Amino acid sequence: MSVKVVLVADDDEADVLFLTQALGTACPGVLVKSAADGKQAIDYLAGRGEYADRAAYPFPDHLFLDLKMPLVSGFEVLEWLRRQPDIGRLRVTVLSGSMLEADMVRARALGAEYTVKPIEYDALLAEMREFCRRHLHR
Amino acid sequence: MIFLLSVVVVLLLAGCVWTGLVCRRLRAELAASVLGALASGRRGDLLSTTLSSIGDGVVVTDNDGKITFLNPVAERLTGWSRVEAAGRRLPEVFRIINETTRRLVENPVEKVFRLGTVVGLANHTILIAKSGAEVPIDDSAAPIRDEAGALFGVILVFRDVTERRAAEEVRARLATIVESSTDPIISKGLDGIIRTWNTGAERLFGYKAAEIVGKPITTLLPPDRLYEEDEIMDRLRHGRPDELMDTVRVTKDGRRINVWVRVSPIFDAEGTVIGAAKHVRDISERKRLEEELRAANSGLERRVAERTAQLERSVDELERFTYSVAHDLRAPLRVIHRYGELLLAKRGTLEDADVRDYLGRVMAGAKRMDALILDLLGYSKVSRTVAAKEPLDAGAVVRETLKEFEASIAERGATVTAAESFPRVLGDRVLLGRVLANLLANALKFVPGGVAPRVEIGAETVEGRVRLWVRDNGLGIDPLYRGRIFGLFERLHAQNEFPGTGIGLAIVSRAAERMGGRVDFESELGKGSRFWIELPPAEGA
Numbered sequence: 001m002s003v004k005v006v007l008v009a010d011d012d013e014a015d016v017l018f019l020t021q022a023l024g025t026a027c028p029g030v031l032v033k034s035a036a037d038g039k040q041a042i043d044y045l046a047g048r049g050e051y052a053d054r055a056a057y058p059f060p061d062h063l064f065l066d067l068k069m070p071l072v073s074g075f076e077v078l079e080w081l082r083r084q085p086d087i088g089r090l091r092v093t094v095l096s097g098s099m100l101e102a103d104m105v106r107a108r109a110l111g112a113e114y115t116v117k118p119i120e121y122d123a124l125l126a127e128m129r130e131f132c133r134r135h136l137h138r
Numbered sequence: 139m140i141f142l143l144s145v146v147v148v149l150l151l152a153g154c155v156w157t158g159l160v161c162r163r164l165r166a167e168l169a170a171s172v173l174g175a176l177a178s179g180r181r182g183d184l185l186s187t188t189l190s191s192i193g194d195g196v197v198v199t200d201n202d203g204k205i206t207f208l209n210p211v212a213e214r215l216t217g218w219s220r221v222e223a224a225g226r227r228l229p230e231v232f233r234i235i236n237e238t239t240r241r242l243v244e245n246p247v248e249k250v251f252r253l254g255t256v257v258g259l260a261n262h263t264i265l266i267a268k269s270g271a272e273v274p275i276d277d278s279a280a281p282i283r284d285e286a287g288a289l290f291g292v293i294l295v296f297r298d299v300t301e302r303r304a305a306e307e308v309r310a311r312l313a314t315i316v317e318s319s320t321d322p323i324i325s326k327g328l329d330g331i332i333r334t335w336n337t338g339a340e341r342l343f344g345y346k347a348a349e350i351v352g353k354p355i356t357t358l359l360p361p362d363r364l365y366e367e368d369e370i371m372d373r374l375r376h377g378r379p380d381e382l383m384d385t386v387r388v389t390k391d392g393r394r395i396n397v398w399v400r401v402s403p404i405f406d407a408e409g410t411v412i413g414a415a416k417h418v419r420d421i422s423e424r425k426r427l428e429e430e431l432r433a434a435n436s437g438l439e440r441r442v443a444e445r446t447a448q449l450e451r452s453v454d455e456l457e458r459f460t461y462s463v464a465h466d467l468r469a470p471l472r473v474i475h476r477y478g479e480l481l482l483a484k485r486g487t488l489e490d491a492d493v494r495d496y497l498g499r500v501m502a503g504a505k506r507m508d509a510l511i512l513d514l515l516g517y518s519k520v521s522r523t524v525a526a527k528e529p530l531d532a533g534a535v536v537r538e539t540l541k542e543f544e545a546s547i548a549e550r551g552a553t554v555t556a557a558e559s560f561p562r563v564l565g566d567r568v569l570l571g572r573v574l575a576n577l578l579a580n581a582l583k584f585v586p587g588g589v590a591p592r593v594e595i596g597a598e599t600v601e602g603r604v605r606l607w608v609r610d611n612g613l614g615i616d617p618l619y620r621g622r623i624f625g626l627f628e629r630l631h632a633q634n635e636f637p638g639t640g641i642g643l644a645i646v647s648r649a650a651e652r653m654g655g656r657v658d659f660e661s662e663l664g665k666g667s668r669f670w671i672e673l674p675p676a677e678g679a
Contacts, residue, residue, distance in 0.1 A: 011632050011633065012469055012633070013633070013634060014469075014472070014473045014476070014477075014499065014503075015469070015472065018472075018476055036632050037632060067465060068465035068466060068627070070629045070630050070631055070632060071616075071618075071619060071630055096465065097464065097465050097466070097468040097469055097472070098461070098464040098465045099464055100460065100461065100464050103464075117468075117472060119468070119471055119472050119475045119476075120475060120476070120479065121475075121476045121479045121480070122479070
């Protein structure tokens, strides 16, 4: 299955911006949607409120998830997601500033890939090219 | 027939090994009567054979007191041979003195002649051998009569009591040791009656031996421990080994004392238990020390537990701190670096407005980094502060804080009212100032757009503690997030809505904790919140 829609859940505007740009460059044609915190992410995935409009907010093929977000953390989103019978198998990449081993272990235990947000844009772009190679053009 | 009789006598003498006057007299008497019978039968050879085989020393005299016979034991003890001694008067060969006075003791043969009966020697008699060697002996002398009853000699039977004397000495010494021991030692019979009572027992229990010997041992037991005696006796009867016990006994004046008792069975010669020796030791002092040690230990355990809890809190905090640094501190650096990269990559092609925008973002990132670092340092400082717990005029701290916020209040068009009077509290002026400043800053900040902040500051007493509160008309807090808002770097809003570091309430919580107080809040989403800090009231407030 090729990836067409990606949801980015991150409260950091700049991070969303750079990630969207990197994805646009690395995987042309991918639609990037965003959620500004964990609560919005859950609402989006569950199709609650305005997100019920799947034409405007299509269900993603992949989720990029920040960990430290206001209201609901990335791990809470991930745990919630894995409990959902219909959408629980969504592929997730945790994209966090944290390099803590505990975070990586926990993310992997919840069936997510883990990528530390690189400080350089070129490194981020390289990560996204790799991502697209593995998921988009398969 | 005579031979048989002599054998019986020898056996009797041999069997009568334990000493004692009765036995001694019996020996001499028997020997004398046999001797009489033999002599009258003129069976001299048999006589000498018989007496020679006796284990005691035997000396026989005629009725002049002249020696006619010495058996080998007598020869060895006196140092005189039978041949040498024959015909000599007894005191020449059998020199005996009193051990203590060193004076000659009356010749027993003369005494027999005089009294015509069996005589025993006084105790402490020493035989001085021919060589001058001294041997402690006991002896008895008996008249020898013929069949008609006429006295025709005396027989003297004696023995070396060196070993017995030594054993007696040891026994006497042991008795003295027990008697004078400061450790109480008591003995009792199987009937539970006290038989002996030493100085130590006297000292510990207060009873003199004369008062207590003959009384039941249960006199010393407290009523609630009478059962112990049954158990002890039971074990004794079954010959169980030494029993050691920690228990309680009662003194003459009714004091209960902690003692250690060792009960050892006393056996008779046949190995039958006939009573018990009780070795008692006052362990009140040990008990007291144990008690002290226990108290000290539990104090130590408590301190260890407290320390452990402190350490766990520290570790927990360190982990949260690390977590926060990992998650939050690197974000502004990414922004700075990436816009720097963009500026570099697109240099020469960028519009001025874009350049300004990118540089603005770089500077905002740097500023945010600075704010995070400053707040973290502030939090760390509060965490490490040893808070004063001094009487404070809370009103004065409130007024000072309001003064600091004058500009910011005016800028936001806010209304802030404070109660006229505040109770005095115990706390730290600087920390309380930080708490109030953070609460006031939040009250002014988290307000829906277009709404003028209205803030009230007041105080009340709740369950003996002073509650200083700050009420706002702000956004309110969803009960869902109640648990996390005092955490480090916890934020309920996106940066572009309400910028901040997420450290303010963590500082408030930590500062309250340092002062021995606590913080909490009540809130209704969309209507506002009321945050407070509770502190102990100052004395007499």
